[in-house]
Amino acid sequence: MSLPILLTVDDDPAVSRSVARDLRRRYGQDYRVVRAGSGADALDALREIKLRGDAVAAILADYRMPNMDGITFLEQAMDLFPHARRALLTAYADTDAAIQAINVVDVDHYLLKPWDPPEEKLYPVVDALVEAWRVAGDRPVAETKVVGHRWSQPSYQVRDFLARNSVPYRWYSAGEPEAQRLLEAADATAADIPVLVTPDGTVLRKPSGEEIADAVGLSTRPAEAFYDLVVVGGGPAGLGAAVYGASEGLRTVLVERKATGGQAGQSSRIENYLGFPDGVSGAQLTDRARRQAQKFGAEVLTARDVVGLQARGSARVITFGDGTEIASHAVVLASGVSYRALEAEGVAELTGRGVYYGSASTEAPECENRHVYIVGGANSAGQAAVFFSRYARDVTLVVRGESLQASMSHYLIEQLEAIGNVHVRTHTTVTRAHGEEHLEQLTLCDGRGHFETVPASHLFVFIGAAPRTDWLGDTVVRDEHGFVRTGPDLLVDGRRPPGWPLERDPYHLESSIPGVFVAGDVRSQSVKRVASAVGEGAMAVTLVHRYLEAR
Template identity: 40%
Template structure:
């Protein structure tokens, strides 16, 4: 079975290329049986045969290329790369027999340098659900890259309006299916006409998933939350066991463990779940995800897990201040509401540090972006993009943007990436043809009319400056989100919260009020803990943040037990 007759399926193709006839036949049969209604399955023994069949079928878009690697296909990765060159938007997937362990090293190497997206084991029997789970994950990833499909929310606005960009970023990070329409495009005008809007205040947001279709004009975050049904009134008399502020990895880790262990858990998040990690297009070094996981998917799964255990979430509200009286903590929110809890976990994380170039500030959201690579990447087609930063977040953004932009340049102040970026990510960046890395370079200026059009770069060794066309994504470190705690909790000079032994150090201000020593993650207010990037001395890794969140819950239990003993 080396081919599929033209016209035998719908418009998008799944391609299998393998000389191993048994493996190819079994794979094609399973794909056709499970996916034949929605996809056209095309198979061949080499790239030439596959391309001829696709041409005869009208050159449909290809969702996935499954290329065999094994005894009959020793050059399978080269064959797959040849096929992928003609269909760069497809997922490149190695197809192997179970137990063929000799293929592991070349597959891992190909994934590391960005030449392969995933691998799957060929089906072992009819209705091999393990095989289909892997294929479904591949198709889900391909679909998310393409956009389109179901639109729970529609936004009509100007592409480079910062408000519209903020909304796109928030909805994308919260994994809400969103369609964006340029207000001046035929499609955008058609949406506005259908809504009966002639001179709307942009951006217009249409909430389509609720029984009553809600249309908002230039909405605030609070109005969005209310339209989504997320802005439930808070009970001013409720006293929670723990209130968690911030839903990044640390906060979500705390939420899952607190709720699963029976604590009355309240969780406040002012933006989107995931924090900075939620903006990462692919996290490859998180435990348990051998082919990687997007930050938004990881965060949203954790949110669902905490919600299922009973955590009560409140979105789009911001903590404005924290007070403590008689051992009871009160969070005063930006809308005037108050949340009371016996313990608090502060996991507000950090915000991207601003680039510090005055003439670029006016272009924020219009060619200068802070951490919004996933939501803004589709608009970078045909453009030169500069990514500023030398950490993993900058590297992951460069990889993701290279799927859309014509060229991506990573600008690094240091002379090397070895001390700031994971080795696997450096190797992937070096191997990507659309990415180049420039060391000892800094952005010092820029210009444009409505959007940023040109960027001024300075060589930090020679002082020479050059000007090049392009847009900028900035990921140059972070600043803790602790301004709302100034004067309440002890902080270091950079604003990070002091915890544990740092509160009793010789050079620390008299910040700890009790005779007992503070717990490891306890702040200067007993019963208030800090976890993740907001804490001085934290390790800037997702896994460590989740671990700190879990540890904070252990300390919460101990504090609650001490309160019970006093009573």
């Protein structure tokens, strides 16, 4: 079988020879390096490769080429080899073009020329490209089929679960001929919708998240009964704890109730995260972190709802919704937060039918040429506005406060100001959602008490943060808002919390139960940023080691 191909495209012969030479030096034993002098020549080469049945692992294309620039070329190359990873070669002056390429053709990386020394500036990028290609492969993607109603909360929940867990699926809207044929083949009826059919032919009717996870191959059951570390929650803090725990030799299992990534995983573009100058989507960051944790040996359990935590001697026991348990030496609580419910008439009835919490990226194609409303003034709302502006005719941010400056990063405010179809309405609240089968209108109230009813098909809500801690009850000390207190916040007049059994004070991220640590948004007084959540996840593992060594 022939070697997979690394294709380079550059109209400058010297640069073309240079990049091909550097690639052959590092990857020549495992990949065949092919170079082309123009976009047209490269497309001809790709067509020939396709006919021969060979695989293309990665494409490196120069941005500035006559007749066909790198972005245009990559758009067409994606039609031939959609699984090939893509990088753009740019001069420093063209970094704006690189950012555009990320949005237009989902470029994985951009490389600044010159890339000397290649060991520092070229090979790490290509390593990441070929590793991502090896994971996805260049084989046909087996799709799960979903038959559902367009305006149905259960159908939306199935699609959202699959999308957030990176499970390829094809959507069939009930009523269409192909959907009806699929229902007949599955021996199902409209009363069974949503219906899910896996690539191996398994049929699920009105499935739960755990049933879907089992059917599509996600891990839902722990391999062991006892671990060194259990991480509850798969957001940035939980993933950070899982990566550091597993990499440092702890038998680690991460438990997530829905999908890894948390709220950050739904972000269309995070642009202020250290080390990603061109930005990274929440899904990309989540996927990399999950693969990194699993590479080090961490287990990741999906669709498992944690309902209890107990200290039994030196063991810390986690109870699942089905009554089963796992135990460990230590626990990191990183269950994060959820968006608060929008208290407006009609919203609850229309949730999942035009009203959504979070970015709900699966709805983006349905927003084309429509007017979309987003409630919230923090970064998550701003990132959603940027994302949906590429689909919707108009996007309106509804903000209760007097401006965005108090709650949104400056870079994001500047981006929004530069997008022509994004509008901001301050001193405004949503008071009612109207619609029968789906959202049709919203009633808005401004700061002067004036009401206005506007047409709207989609409303995305990003307001406040409610910690996911109800399941803890009185097990650990929480503040008045439900966030878990840790470390110095547990001390009252220098006294340790009631029932604290040790002769030392709680460590910085330690809860009122020794050996149970807290990281990320769920922690009282935490900084609500992705970078700080990841940092706390890593710090929690350092404190876990300290706790285990001192026992």
